[in-house]
Amino acid sequence: MEYGIVIYVIYAAVAIGMTALLARTLFKAGAVFLDDVFDGNHRLAEAVNRLLVVGFYMLNLGYGLFLLRAEPQETAFDAVAYLVNRLAILLVTLGVIHFINVLVFWRIRHRAEMSAAPPPVAPQVILKDDLSTDSV
Amino acid sequence: MTRLTIVYDEHCAVCRRARDWLLTQPTYIPLELIAAGSPAAVSRLGGLPWLGRELIATDDEGNIWVGPAAFLTALWATRRYRGWSYRMSGARLAPLAESFFKMVSARRHRWARFLDDDEEECTWCQN
Numbered sequence: 460m461e462y463g464i465v466i467y468v469i470y471a472a473v474a475i476g477m478t479a480l481l482a483r484t485l486f487k488a489g490a491v492f493l494d495d496v497f498d499g500n501h502r503l504a505e506a507v508n509r510l511l512v513v514g515f516y517m518l519n520l521g522y523g524l525f526l527l528r529a530e531p532q533e534t535a536f537d538a539v540a541y542l543v544n545r546l547a548i549l550l551v552t553l554g555v556i557h558f559i560n561v562l563v564f565w566r567i568r569h570r571a572e573m574s575a576a577p578p579p580v581a582p583q584v585i586l587k588d589d590l591s592t593d594s595v
Numbered sequence: 596m597t598r599l600t601i602v603y604d605e606h607c608a609v610c611r612r613a614r615d616w617l618l619t620q621p622t623y624i625p626l627e628l629i630a631a632g633s634p635a636a637v638s639r640l641g642g643l644p645w646l647g648r649e650l651i652a653t654d655d656e657g658n659i660w661v662g663p664a665a666f667l668t669a670l671w672a673t674r675r676y677r678g679w680s681y682r683m684s685g686a687r688l689a690p691l692a693e694s695f696f697k698m699v700s701a702r703r704h705r706w707a708r709f710l711d712d713d714e715e716e717c718t719w720c721q722n
Binding site: 578 | 596623643653657658659660661664667668671677678680681683684
């Protein structure tokens with residue numbers, strides 16, 4: 460019996476399912492994050508979020524489909540072993556991409572925080588309008 | 596704060612070099628560099644005893660940072676080194692950064708000969 464087509468079908472189902480699930484998680488959690496970063500500018504936050512998720516989909520689905528080049532397997536055991544191996548590679552890769560995505564979110568947020576941060580040290584003197592000086 | 600003014604010692608080659616470097620840096624807020632002996636500096640900060648002796652940073656709200664604090668505030672204004680300004684003001688690095696700045700600042704007129712700089716020599720400093 461030929462197992463190639465079975466591998467393809469199961470693999471495609473899992474790959475698409477995993478990608479969709481991860482993308483949904485990313486989209487939901489990212490929205491909260493980006494809303495904060497863009498200071499309540501919902502439209503911009505949503506646009507950036509959507510762009511990131513689209514990139515995530517393309518990268519993952521493209522890579523996932525690229526990964527599978529099944530040859531007809533002799534036995535059921537070979538077929539399952541091959542499938543498991545492919546899925547493992549796919550999952551590890553998805554994990555890495557996901558963490559890179561989180562890192563991108565974190566960097567965006569960090570940058571926004573930095574631009575609003577106050578000076579690192581308090582001023583020694585505060586000059587009042589009447590030009591008298593107050594030491595602090 | 597919408598603007599930061601750095602008052603540097605125009606008679607010191609290291610300070611002029613630092614000014615030139617700072618002017619090339621992208622900043623979060625507009626940065627203004629004025630010489631300690633300039634009329635603008637004297638009219639704004641003439642009452643301060645540190646004018647011309649120490650590096651001074653001041654903003655449009657009347658806050659004034661002097662010496663190492665001014666150095667950190669200038670770093671803080673730059674996009675690239677804002678993170679470092681916090682690190683260097685932290686408990687671990689602050690003493691080191693402060694003594695380094697004081698060391699450079701106190702001997703600033705002696706470094707001139709190492710810099711290929713043909714602007715005027717310091718004529719009034721006590722060092």
